[in-house]
Amino acid sequence: MGELILAGLFMGLGGTLAMDIWSEVLARGFGQPRPAWARIGRWAAHLPGGRVFHPDINAVAPVSGELALGWGVHYFVGLSYGVLFALLAGHDWLDAPSFLPLWAYALVTVGAGWFLLQPGMGLGWAAARTPNPWKVRGMGLVAHTVFGLGMYAVAVLAAP
Template sequence: MSALIWIGLVMGLGGTLAMDIWSEVLARGFGQPRPAWGRIGRWAAQLPGGRVFHDDIGAVHPVQGEVALGWLVHYSVGLAYGVIFVLLSGPDWLAAPSFLPLWIFAMVTIGAGWFLLQPGMGLGWAASRTPNPWKVRGMGLVAHTVFAIGMYAVAVLGAP
């Protein structure tokens, strides 16, 4: 079991790094804004006080270290997703990794962003309160596909 957890952690790290590389390519090559890790950190800092949903996370008083906290949340979620996937799929999948189950899993995980994080930050369900919700949704689907590709690459490189 502990070996599966370690493999899941490494896969989650690979997937999260792939997403970050992708966002950097979009920022440098196409002028796409980088993720607002400070706002995610600010949102996460409100959770222990029981506040999950905000009208506008930008209107909430900034917290010290919110950017670092946002990065921590980002990587913690990626690592957790890697472990969850490996525990669900088991050693048989690891012996012969295939992309489709990972991609389906990644598509399911976007639900946390659409139905918890985005409304929690005041962006509405599935970014419905943003100027271009379908663009945000599409970019999220692509980012989660890149996450799956990163996890898959790690699994294939580590397969016996």
């Protein structure tokens, strides 16, 4: 089980790094705004107080270190997704990784953003309260595909 956890940590790290590189390519090459890690950190900082859903995270009191916390949450979630996938897929998959199950898993993980994070920050279910919800949804699916590709690349490199 320790090998699965370690493999999952590396896969999650690879997927999260791939997602970050992708967002940087979009920002520098196409003017796409970078992820709002400070607002995610602010949202996470208010969770221990029992507040999950906010009408507008921008109206919530800022917290010290919210940017670093947002980045930490981002990497914690990515690593956790990697470990969970490795545990679900098992040694057989790690010995001969295939992209389709990992891609399906990566696409399913977008649900946490659509149904927890976005409504929690006041953006509505699946970004329904944003100016262009379908663009946000599509960008999320692409970002999670890139996350899956990063995890897959690590798995292929580590396979025997």
